[in-house]
Amino acid sequence: MDATRQTFLDELYAHGRAHDEQREDRLQRLRNVEPETAELLGVLVRAMSATRVLEVGTSNGYSTIWLGDAAEAVGGSVISLEIEADRTAQAASNLTEAGVKEFVDLRTQDAAEALASFADAAFDLIFLDAERPLYAGYWPDLIRILRPNGLLVVDNTLSHAKDLVEFSELVYASEQVTSTLLTVGAGVLLIVKST
Numbered sequence: 372m373d374a375t376r377q378t379f380l381d382e383l384y385a386h387g388r389a390h391d392e393q394r395e396d397r398l399q400r401l402r403n404v405e406p407e408t409a410e411l412l413g414v415l416v417r418a419m420s421a422t423r424v425l426e427v428g429t430s431n432g433y434s435t436i437w438l439g440d441a442a443e444a445v446g447g448s449v450i451s452l453e454i455e456a457d458r459t460a461q462a463a464s465n466l467t468e469a470g471v472k473e474f475v476d477l478r479t480q481d482a483a484e485a486l487a488s489f490a491d492a493a494f495d496l497i498f499l500d501a502e503r504p505l506y507a508g509y510w511p512d513l514i515r516i517l518r519p520n521g522l523l524v525v526d527n528t529l530s531h532a533k534d535l536v537e538f539s540e541l542v543y544a545s546e547q548v549t550s551t552l553l554t555v556g557a558g559v560l561l562i563v564k565s566t
């Protein structure tokens with residue numbers, strides 16, 4: 372990670388924390404991933420040479436910048452989905468300032484609608500970080516659009532385990548995947564699709 376970009380990310384994260392501390396309403400918060408989770412994403416994209424990356428839940432682009440940085444390193448690109456247009460606009464500004472905008476396609480679109488529109492095996496890595504109760508409904512499309520041996524990364528699996536009961540049951544019952552839970556940040560579930 373370039374030092375200037377890292378400094379920008381540190382400032383963006385601090386801004387996000389300060390912003391969120393002043394908001395009672397969870398949906399008004401930016402809810403950026405913890406820095407160690409963001410770092411993990413950068414490592415995973417590089418380790419897999421994941422050139423086709425999808426993020427579900429852009430917010431103001433903190434994790435997206437980490438993914439864009441990794442996409443630049445491996446010669447790939449990222450599609451990031453966000454339902455709120457003003458957040459996509461904030462993310463566009465932040466990605467431009469971080470110098471990764473050219474590696475990321477920011478889309479203001481509902482995740483369910485977007486996931487249904489992607490081709491089979493379209494992505495090497497998918498990062499899921501939106502509204503957790505909806506994940507179980509996303510499951511068939513997530514598995515369909517992930518390539519064999521592709522990786523699905525799910526945040527908040529420890530911090531919000533109750534929201535993820537139905538989703539976790541689908542994952543653990545599936546014969547199509549292998550998974551492991553990492554105690555990084557808010558708890559990161561790694562799910563690899565079988566060949």
Ligand SMILES: C[S@@+](CC[C@H](N)C(=O)[O-])C[C@H]1O[C@@H](n2cnc3c(N)ncnc32)[C@H](O)[C@@H]1O
Nearest residue numbers: 402403404428430433434453454481482500501
């Ligand atoms: C936890 S935040 C994402 C944080 C971001 N990944 C980061 O680390 O900076 C979740 C985001 O998902 C967005 N979102 C919620 N429901 C969505 C949906 N159905 N489709 C797309 N985005 C959605 C929210 O507006 C919010 O900005």
